[in-house]
Amino acid sequence: MKQRNILVAIILVLGLLIFSKGNAVLADAGDAVSINTNQSYSSTLKDYDDEDYYKVTLAEDGNIILSMNQKANVSWYASIENSSGEVLEDFNTDDSAMVSGAASRQVGLPKGTYYIKIDNYYNATGVKYTFSVQFTKSSFYEKESNNSITAANAIDTDKIYKGTIRDYDDSDFYKFTISEDGNIALSIKNKAGTSWSGHIQDSKGIIYEDLNSDDSELVDGYSITEVGLPKGTYYIKLNGYSSYSHVPYEFKVGYTKSNFYEKESNNNVTSANSLSLNQTYYGRISEYDDDDFYKFTLTSDGKVVLSLKNLAGSSWEAKIHNSKGEIYQTLYSDDSELVDGYASASIGLPKGTYYIKVTNYSNTVNKQYELKAAFTGSNNYEKEFNDNLATANLMNLNQLYYGNSNTSYDKDIYKFTLPADGNISVKLKQVPNMEWQATVQNSSGTSYVELETNDSELATGYATANKMMKKGTYYLVIERNYGDYFNAAYAASVTLQTSPISASKVKLENNKGKDDKISVSGLVKGDVIKVYNASSKGQVIAQNTAGSSTLTLSVKQIGLKSGKVYISVTKAGMTESSRVGISYTGEQSDPLKTSQVKVYNNKGKTDAVNISGVSKGDTIKVYNASSKGKLLATKQVTGNSGSISIKQLGTKSGKVYVTITKSGMKESGRTAVSYKGEQTTALKSAQIKVTNNKKKNDTIVVKGIAKGDTIKVYNASKNGKLLASGTSKATSSTLTVKQLGTKSGKVYITITKSGMTESSRTSVSFKKK
Incomplete structure (x- = not known):
């Protein structure tokens, strides 16, 4: 019984040694005492070899801060460990003479169970210590251990994350995924006196971009590096660079979804990014020897304008080349102090696949560039390479062609055919301070036309030269004689004018009440006839293409009055002829009413x-x-x-x-x-005999007349009453009147010959009955 009491006493003493103020002190992690976050705990270490373990469980991801009181001439060692004994964070308290307050370390952890280990570091045996574990719930703290790709913390883009680098060997890895192509911006918050390094890599360890944060005295904001990436999974690795130990860092992975950022790695032709024409692309040269390659395809011939945004103090070089590395065009951006806008260079290319290579020329590392390849489909732009007769571009007559001189020795050659003898005109655009030369030659090198532009400061318009040439095939050779060759542009044409039509071949009908007609003969199928209302300028009033040797054009109204129309002819492959005036008569005047x-x-x-x-x-x-x-x-x-x-x-x-x-x-x-006819000559009184009969009708006999004459008898010299009328059937005529009157008087007689008007009245007296 006594022995039993002694054993109980020993146990009680041990219990008192192990517990102080209700806090359990255990010899190893297996016996760790559970504690709560955000509370203080105290205990003592009984001897030099004593270690105290505490267990804390986190229900959610977050950040913990282990804090421990500090005391002069005493130092404790404190660590945060996982269940495998891996030390996630540790520190020694300060034992200096004037020390006060608490020492602390923080670490981001995923939810789970962790252990706090407290050990004697210097002179701590029997001295009370006090500590606490503060917890802040968050998904945006690092979660140790994350020291390798396989243990990398998964993070979201465009969120700020925090963490700490414990020592030289510590690295923090983070993993993010982008579902579409875009631009990634890695930013680390700057802190005076402290610097971190970071980079973006893939699962194979290929590094796309890296940066160091700024530790200068008055620094603020963030250090940033950017890179375009295709969709996929990538990693961020953070390390300390200077005075970083246990100092919290902040970083963010910014993401902008876009198909128009370069996608690393694109350092050679085989890994070139596909580039859409007429779109602006963004990229960065990460090292002095970094090259960015882009690939584009032209589905038709045309003009490509390559442009780079200018930036003061920095210059990029961009080249267009084919898969063989043959260079078509080179462009340098402008790095002068007050520069703005874009540098650009043009080149004509046939349909096909091409590459753009962007490199550092001066001070561009980690600076963003803007690149664009604009395309305009055209058959009237030179198609490089066209430097010799064998590769000469085909040229249509009467069309303006455009090109560029890309080097001091560049020569552009065009091939054209004259379908008939005629007068050609060669035109070459004049550019201030630039002298161009154009030569027309045959395949043997015989020159027929030589033309030079005016290189004066005020030069405008076109230089021209004319020459009568036989039909056949010729070459137009364009070279730069004087002036800055870089991206120098020219415009040139060769024209052959159609001979004017003969006026005798034109027939014009100016119809009234229906469409007017213009007929032209002596044509060839395909000839284009135009009818104008003026000898120059004016309006086209009719136009058609001949289907045979004759052509009739209809015009609703040429004009009421006489005038001229002006007719031209254009033969295939030639320019329009001069106009020939054709006269026409007016329409018929409207008849009088x-x-x-x-x-x-x-x-x-x-x-x-x-x-x-x-x-x-x-x-x-x-x-x-x-x-x-x-x-x-x-x-x-x-x-x-x-x-x-x-x-x-x-x-x-x-x-x-x-x-x-x-x-x-x-x-x-x-x-x-x-x-009406004229008036009939009046009768003479001698031709007339009037008998005023008694008890019978009175008679008037007129002699010396003609058959058909009309005789009229009136009772007055004018107006009055018509007493009798009759038409003669012979050379005399007798008219009867019932009663002229019983007394003497006068009658008035007229004659009207056929087709004539009535004569004046002749008075004849008659006697009383």
């Missing part, structure tokens, strides 16, 4: 035809027949009416036929206008 014409058939004087409702300058003609016949009179009126005199229309009634011809127009149709 009968109401506009009055005819006076005068007796004993000149007859007259009066016209009204006309215009000054109108020409009036009077005919004696509806067609052909005799022109009786013509006159041009001086106002809006006129009178035409005719010596004798005829004694009897009839018709005249009147036309009008308006200025610039054709003569109208004839308008028939009737006129």
